[in-house]
Amino acid sequence: MLTTLIYRSQLNLSCETFPLDALVEKAKRSNTALDVTGMLLFDGTHFLQVLEGPEETLDALFSKISLDIRHQNVIELMRDYAPRRRFASAGMVLFDLRLETPQVILDSVLRYGKLESYLAADDRVFKFIETFATTEHRAQADVRFDPNHWALEPKMASFRPPTPTLWPGQMCQFALQPIVEPLGRTISSLEALVRGNNGGSPEQFFSAIPDDQIYEVDLQTKAYAFALAEKIGIGNHKIAINLLPMSLVHVPGAVDFLLENIARYGLSPEQVIVEVTENEVISGFREFTSAIKKLRAAGIGLAIDDFGSGYAGLSLLTKFQPDKIKIDREIVSNIHLSGPKQAIVNSIIKCCSELEITIVAEGIERLEEWCWLESAGIRRFQGFLFARPRLNGVNEIHWPTFKL
Ligand SMILES: Cc1cc2nc3c(=O)[nH]c(=O)nc-3n(C[C@H](O)[C@H](O)[C@H](O)COP(=O)(O)O)c2cc1C
Numbered sequence: 001m002l003t004t005l006i007y008r009s010q011l012n013l014s015c016e017t018f019p020l021d022a023l024v025e026k027a028k029r030s031n032t033a034l035d036v037t038g039m040l041l042f043d044g045t046h047f048l049q050v051l052e053g054p055e056e057t058l059d060a061l062f063s064k065i066s067l068d069i070r071h072q073n074v075i076e077l078m079r080d081y082a083p084r085r086r087f088a089s090a091g092m093v094l095f096d097l098r099l100e101t102p103q104v105i106l107d108s109v110l111r112y113g114k115l116e117s118y119l120a121a122d123d124r125v126f127k128f129i130e131t132f133a134t135t136e137h138r139a140q141a142d143v144r145f146d147p148n149h150w151a152l153e154p155k156m157a158s159f160r161p162p163t164p165t166l167w168p169g170q171m172c173q174f175a176l177q178p179i180v181e182p183l184g185r186t187i188s189s190l191e192a193l194v195r196g197n198n199g200g201s202p203e204q205f206f207s208a209i210p211d212d213q214i215y216e217v218d219l220q221t222k223a224y225a226f227a228l229a230e231k232i233g234i235g236n237h238k239i240a241i242n243l244l245p246m247s248l249v250h251v252p253g254a255v256d257f258l259l260e261n262i263a264r265y266g267l268s269p270e271q272v273i274v275e276v277t278e279n280e281v282i283s284g285f286r287e288f289t290s291a292i293k294k295l296r297a298a299g300i301g302l303a304i305d306d307f308g309s310g311y312a313g314l315s316l317l318t319k320f321q322p323d324k325i326k327i328d329r330e331i332v333s334n335i336h337l338s339g340p341k342q343a344i345v346n347s348i349i350k351c352c353s354e355l356e357i358t359i360v361a362e363g364i365e366r367l368e369e370w371c372w373l374e375s376a377g378i379r380r381f382q383g384f385l386f387a388r389p390r391l392n393g394v395n396e397i398h399w400p401t402f403k404l
Contacts, residue, residue, distance in 0.1 A: 002085065003055040005062055006078040006128050008339070009047045009071040018070055024094040031091030036061060039087050039109065041132055043097040047071055048132040050125060052085045066337075077128060077339035086113045086125055095133075102133040109133075144402075145371040152367070152385070152398040157187065159232045162393025167227070171217070172196060172205055174225045175389035176232075179240070179360055179382040182370065182400050188360075188380050189238035189273060192225035193389050202242075215247040219254050223261040226272075230265040232393055240273040240303065245280050248291035255294040262300075269299035273324065276302070279310040281320070289320065303360070308344070314351055321355050326382070329363025336368040342376075349377050370400065 024040060031037065036053035049065075051058055066074045087093070093112060095105050109129055110117055120126035157178065166173070174192040181188055196205040209217045222241050229239045248254045262269055274295060281288050281304065292302060303324035304316070308331045327348060335341045352359050361373050364383030373381070387397045 001055050001081055002083070003053065003058050004078065004080050004082050004086070004125060005051045005058050005076070006125065007049055007062070007065075007074055007076045008132065009049075009074040011045050011047070012070055012072045015070050020094065020096075023070075024092055028091040028093075031061075034061065037085050037087045037089075037091055039093045039095060039112065039129075041095045041097065041105070041129060043132075046132070048077075048129065050087065050129070052082070052087060074337070075339050075342070076337060078124060080124070086115060086123075088114070097133060105133050106130060145375040147367045147371045149402055149404065150367055150371065150400045151403050153401045154396045154398050156396045157394050159234065159394045161232075162390060163228070163231050164392060166197065167224075170197070170224060172221050172224060173199070173391060174228050175391045176228070176394050177382060177389035178387050178394060178397055179362075179380055180386050180397060180399075181379050182381060182386065183374070183379070185399050187237055187397070189240045190229070190234060190394060191240040191275070191382065191389075192228065192242075194221055194225075194242070195391060199391055215244060215250045218244050218247045219251050219257060222258060223264075226261050226265040226267055228392060229267060234267075234271075236271070238271050238273055238301070239267070240275050242275045242305065245276045245288045245291060246284060248295065249284070249287045254291075255298055258295075258300070259298055270301070273301040273303050275305040275326065277305045277310075278307055278313075278316060281316065282310065285319065292320075305362075308348070314348065317351060317355060317357075321357060324358045324360060325352060326360040326362045329383075332361045332369055332373060333363060333365070334369065336366075336372040342372070345373070345378075346376060353377070367400070 020042065027040075031053075034053065034057050036051055036057060038049060038051040041048040051061065053061075062076075089112070095109060097105055100108075106129070109126070110120055113120075113126070115123065115126065173195045175195050176190045176192055178190055179188045180186065194202045194205055196208075206214065206217075222243065225239065225241050251257070258272070259269060262272055276288075295302060301324070302322045303326055304322045305326050306328045307325040309328035325348075327345065331341055331344060335345060349359065358380065359378050360380040360382060361369075361378050362382045364370050364373070364381050364385045366385065370381060370385060385398065387395045389395070
């Protein structure tokens with residue numbers, strides 16, 4: 001299927017200088033042979049390239065271009081399908097913003113693209129070109145957060161070691177995974193993730209519970225999480241637990257049960273954060289809000305988990321504002337390569353900063369993801385990059401350290 005792909009990138013200044021005209025000539029020949037057409041904009045530091053052609057051919061070509069060391073920070077901006085090509089007449093044409101004014105360049109692009117200006121006003125491809133040509137400072141990579149300047153240093157956290165023994169009658173175990181502020185080297189909280197007594201996943205554990213007991217069991221398990229917190233000595237740290245909001249609605253005295261067990265294991269309600277997922281909030285919103293009032297009145301914190309994964313997204317925040325949101329891992333994975341993901345996360349950051357909601361980015365596995373998110377303004381992170389969950393204890397934490 002005819003596909004249009006747009007990306008932007010930056011000249012790699014540490015790479016030897018090379019003649020751009022020659023690169024474009026070579027690209028033109030090989031694109032023509034591949035049935036690929038397009039254009040390249042360059043302003044002296046940044047590139048914006050439009051490529052059109054059969055989907056698989058573009059995938060293979062874009063993979064090759066992304067690995068070219070002559071440029072870096074290659075970010076895909078758009079991938080779309082179209083009935084016809086905009087730049088049908090050539091395999092590749094260079095528009096050099098150092099040689100002409102943006103207006104002259106845009107006029108030539110319109111002529112070359114054979115698109116009337118009134119049509120171009122609504123065309124996303126031309127809008128990307130126009131914004132690139134007329135914006136002075138395009139997304140500069142923050143040099144402080146260049147992934148090449150960071151390494152990870154493992155350090156054991158100061159908790160008591162894992163405790164493998166089970167209490168009599170214990171129905172499940174917990175693995176703890178820290179949520180960290182890497183620049184300050186602090187642990188913001190420990191998330192307690194339920195595991196079966198054989199170490200199995202939450203899905204395995206809950207699949208063995210009869211449907212009519214799910215809420216009761218969901219609530220009861222939290223007592224073991226608080227007990228573990230005491231056993232390993234979490235001190236003043238916070239502990240985050242996952243709870244089905246309907247457990248608060250359907251189990252009589254649910255909030256009192258939580259408060260009793262929080263106190264029994266020497267914790268304070270302010271140390272506890274209840275995480276509920278976006279979909280669970282939306283599917284029973286009225287019941288959820290009445291249950292949540294009791295939690296808030298008791299001083300327990302609230303976080304929305306998997307934010308952005310469901311059908312609510314930012315509109316959820318028009319109805320209800322939690323203390324924290326955890327951005328869904330799907331949105332932050334490979335964020336350094338994706339323009340749409342970057343735009344969405346930037347809008348979440350702006351919205352949450354106006355509403356004073358703390359953001360946690362979860363599922364971080366790559367230094368590049370952390371670097372991008374940190375430079376965008378996110379401070380709290382969770383993921384294998386920093387620490388894996390550990391059954392009945394806390395694993396060593398890998399702290400990023402700056403290196404020259
Ligand atoms: C900004 C930029 C744009 C490029 N555009 C193309 C292109 O449109 N087509 C192409 O074949 N190569 C393009 N290249 C070059 C490719 O990255 C790669 O070097 C080229 O395909 C040669 O690959 P080969 O050595 O496998 O033949 C571009 C490189 C850069 C830095």
